[in-house]
Amino acid sequence: MSEHVPHDKSELVKLRSVNDLRTTMGQYFERLREATETGSRKIAWCTSVGPAELLYSMGFEVYFPENHGAMLGAGKNADKYIPTAVAHGYSPDICSYLTSDIGAFLQNETPLQKSGFKSIPRPDILVYNTNQCREVEDWFSFYARHFNVPIVGIQTPLCISDLNPEIIKSVSDQYHRIITELEKVAGRTFDIDRFREAVGLSHDGCVLWSQVLQKATHIPSPINFFDSAIHMGPIVVMRGTSHAVDYYKILLAELEERIENNISAVPEERFRIYWEGMPLWYKLSSMAKLFATLDTCIVASTYCNSWIFDDLDPSDPFESSALAYCKLFIVRSETVKEKVLVRLFKEFTIHGIIYHESKTCARNSNNRFGMQNRLIKQTGIPYLEINGDLNDPRCYSEEQSIIAIETFIDQLEGKKN
Numbered sequence: 478m479s480e481h482v483p484h485d486k487s488e489l490v491k492l493r494s495v496n497d498l499r500t501t502m503g504q505y506f507e508r509l510r511e512a513t514e515t516g517s518r519k520i521a522w523c524t525s526v527g528p529a530e531l532l533y534s535m536g537f538e539v540y541f542p543e544n545h546g547a548m549l550g551a552g553k554n555a556d557k558y559i560p561t562a563v564a565h566g567y568s569p570d571i572c573s574y575l576t577s578d579i580g581a582f583l584q585n586e587t588p589l590q591k592s593g594f595k596s597i598p599r600p601d602i603l604v605y606n607t608n609q610c611r612e613v614e615d616w617f618s619f620y621a622r623h624f625n626v627p628i629v630g631i632q633t634p635l636c637i638s639d640l641n642p643e644i645i646k647s648v649s650d651q652y653h654r655i656i657t658e659l660e661k662v663a664g665r666t667f668d669i670d671r672f673r674e675a676v677g678l679s680h681d682g683c684v685l686w687s688q689v690l691q692k693a694t695h696i697p698s699p700i701n702f703f704d705s706a707i708h709m710g711p712i713v714v715m716r717g718t719s720h721a722v723d724y725y726k727i728l729l730a731e732l733e734e735r736i737e738n739n740i741s742a743v744p745e746e747r748f749r750i751y752w753e754g755m756p757l758w759y760k761l762s763s764m765a766k767l768f769a770t771l772d773t774c775i776v777a778s779t780y781c782n783s784w785i786f787d788d789l790d791p792s793d794p795f796e797s798s799a800l801a802y803c804k805l806f807i808v809r810s811e812t813v814k815e816k817v818l819v820r821l822f823k824e825f826t827i828h829g830i831i832y833h834e835s836k837t838c839a840r841n842s843n844n845r846f847g848m849q850n851r852l853i854k855q856t857g858i859p860y861l862e863i864n865g866d867l868n869d870p871r872c873y874s875e876e877q878s879i880i881a882i883e884t885f886i887d888q889l890e891g892k893k894n
């Protein structure tokens with residue numbers, strides 16, 4: 478199978494699987510649209526690292542507002558909507574997924590209208606887990622009030638160092654407790670075998686996603702962060718279904734084929750970078766081009782690695798869900814995070830680290846309490862800090878960042894020589 482290899486460095490080598498990705502995501506939205514319009518299935522909203530498996534096992538179609546937030550960011554529309562949320566009392570300093578999503582809702586606009594939706598899917602219930610941040614509870618509460626529907630959640634302790642049995646039991650008990658409300662809304666009884674099945678599928682999807690990301694340990698890497706940020710869609714929104722499993726088999730096969738044929742994501746990979754923090758959704762493609770022209774591949778990131786819940790175990794679905802969703806990077810202590818990062822720097826042969834300090838996401842900006850200094854002492858790997866935001870382009874100075882990135886790569890070049 479031949480693949481087009483570009484001559485211009487900024488011309489990226491596209492993954493063929495992007496067509497299957499479009500189909501898989503298109504079918505997901507079609508299922509949601511059909512359920513919304515016909516009322517044939519109930520709709521649950523879920524946070525991106527919430528109990529998706531439980532919801533799918535109970536027959537809900539599951540909608541993820543963070544995925545919608547990322548769509549608004551990638552569509553470069555967030556700054557059009559954020560001021561409306563601000564006018565309704567939401568600070569411009571809190572999560573710009575939240576402010577752009579609520580702002581767009583108040584303006585009655587959504588990118589889903591292009592796919593035939595009249596508006597975002599109306600929830601029958603909202604389900605969150607605070608493992609990632611407290612913002613999600615406030616975000617979902619806005620919609621619970623607006624639609625006058627039930628909201629249930631799992632409260633996870635923050636900055637976990639030791640994942641002790643008390644924490645696991647407390648989270649597992651909360652999984653049990655939300656079932657009563659879910660049953661009322663779903664109009665069916667919880668079935669442990671269906672839950673086991675969803676947990677098993679989620680596990681399999683996560684293992685495949687992990688294998689996809691691991692392919693970037695190969696030098697040169699067949700995939701970069703900008704590809705992964707797009708191809709992670711199914712593991713976020715279809716975790717716990719066979720759709721995600723089927724898609725990642727296709728993507729994995731393509732990456733294996735690329736390695737066999739020595740096709741790399743960046744045509745002339747010389748430097749390998751770790752991306753710490755959130756993507757800048759409105760700059761994905763220009764950044765991908767910039768790094769490619771600098772012969773630099775961003776081979777690994779905290780963000781994409783966050784959806785590897787390989788502790789899920791169908792033989793013990795409650796406790797293993799509690800473990801998997803408490804083990805998540807964002808919810809761990811600085812010491813645990815540092816150990817994870819050092820391991821990843823080694824595994825992916827990292828030459829430099831970029832910390833994205835995202836103005837409106839404190840929980841996913843890990844350079845705020847000196848981690849970058851501790852890690853350079855420990856590993857000697859140079860780093861660069863970039864100020865920006867996940868969705869709000871007004872927080873990002875492109876000119877300044879490009880100069881900083883080019884200078885950083887020059888430094889790596891000097892170090893290499």
Ligand code: SF4
Pocket residue numbers: 543572573574575609610611612613837838839840841867
């Ligand atoms: S983790 Fe950050 S980006 Fe995600 S919902 Fe929370 S504040 Fe927003």
